[in-house]
Amino acid sequence: MRSNKNLAKIVELLNDGKFHNGTVIGQKLNISRTAVWKVIKKLKSYKITIKSLKNKGYCLDHPLILLEKEKIINPLKGSILIELFEKVTSTNDYLKTLSNNRYVVCIAEMQTKGKGRFNRTWHSPFAQNIYLSLKYSFNKDVSDLAGLSLVCGLSVCRAIETTCNLPKPIFIKWPNDIICDNKKLAGILIEIQAETNGFSSVIIGIGVNVNMKNSEQKINQTWTSLINLTECYYDRNELCTSLIYCLIYYLKIFKKRGLIFFQDSWKQKDYLFNKALNIKSGQKKFQGIGCGINHKGNLIVKLTNGLKKEFSSGDTTLIKNNYIL
Ligand code: BTN
Numbered sequence: 001m002r003s004n005k006n007l008a009k010i011v012e013l014l015n016d017g018k019f020h021n022g023t024v025i026g027q028k029l030n031i032s033r034t035a036v037w038k039v040i041k042k043l044k045s046y047k048i049t050i051k052s053l054k055n056k057g058y059c060l061d062h063p064l065i066l067l068e069k070e071k072i073i074n075p076l077k078g079s080i081l082i083e084l085f086e087k088v089t090s091t092n093d094y095l096k097t098l099s100n101n102r103y104v105v106c107i108a109e110m111q112t113k114g115k116g117r118f119n120r121t122w123h124s125p126f127a128q129n130i131y132l133s134l135k136y137s138f139n140k141d142v143s144d145l146a147g148l149s150l151v152c153g154l155s156v157c158r159a160i161e162t163t164c165n166l167p168k169p170i171f172i173k174w175p176n177d178i179i180c181d182n183k184k185l186a187g188i189l190i191e192i193q194a195e196t197n198g199f200s201s202v203i204i205g206i207g208v209n210v211n212m213k214n215s216e217q218k219i220n221q222t223w224t225s226l227i228n229l230t231e232c233y234y235d236r237n238e239l240c241t242s243l244i245y246c247l248i249y250y251l252k253i254f255k256k257r258g259l260i261f262f263q264d265s266w267k268q269k270d271y272l273f274n275k276a277l278n279i280k281s282g283q284k285k286f287q288g289i290g291c292g293i294n295h296k297g298n299l300i301v302k303l304t305n306g307l308k309k310e311f312s313s314g315d316t317t318l319i320k321n322n323y324i325l
Helices: 005-014 022-029 033-045 091-096 148-163 226-230 236-257 259-269
Strands: 050-053 057-060 080-085 103-108 130-138 170-173 177-180 183-194 200-208 276-281 284-293 299-303 308-311 315-318
Touching: 005 022, 005 033, 005 057, 022 033, 022 057, 033 050, 080 091, 080 236, 091 103, 091 130, 091 183, 091 200, 103 236, 130 236, 148 170, 148 177, 148 183, 148 200, 148 236, 148 259, 170 259, 200 236, 236 259, 259 284, 276 299, 284 308
Parallel strands: 080 103
Antiparallel strands: 050 057, 103 130, 130 200, 170 177, 177 183, 183 200, 276 284, 276 315, 284 299, 299 308
């Protein structure tokens, strides 16, 4: 569902925190009272708290800054197509339906089937966080894209660090969970579509927890958000601009120079380095100490038997107290 202009205008009016009468809103926006009522009903269905009083009208509990295409700056002077939706199943899945080879960014206010790695659900409430995917083409074979997910993680860190004044450093839990204060702040889901001519097209989906508060959402993971960390409400348009810019910039370097260029940056962000960890790879589970990455971006773990093993994929968790039996 494309962004709805009436919804944006009504939210803008209600953002002053005062009550607004439905008929007056309709007159101001030149739409019927029923059209106003439909938008209010829709906002309520998106779990936005709106007070309604018979004689006074509607009032928004908290101000909401919505995403606006005009506020998201296109870093490649228009050669990236940016598509903004009020609601999609998943921004990654939307990009999969496109056949053209242009760079396309899809951003949504909410996802009804937001997905994470390992088929997990990615919690995607309306107007609170960032759900952004980029479709990008490489003149490389899929086998040459090792390390891409790490580079995407580094670009997300950079985008967040340049836009927000975080009280604590951010790290990346291999391959690309963005961690702050030992909790997950953002996640990345990369889906690769091999093409026949030696080209590969990738869909990079980024979810950043922005204005979602701990007290309001129940998620089966230790997570945090920018508002929880800084107690500031963020304009997601600025963050989207920064994310797109950093992503494109890092991908261009990766295309030319490969993962080797990012080895030092990775060392500074490596959350698992020298830590006791569990890793589940396929059906197998291992324990060991994180020893950095190899030239392909695989995780090196010193196992409990003293041998080092390299993992190209897997789900990692830290062991409490950093202690292996
Ligand atoms: C993870 O850490 O498990 C990855 C989460 C990725 C979530 C983003 S939100 C935008 C894009 N669309 C999706 O359905 N998933 C990714």
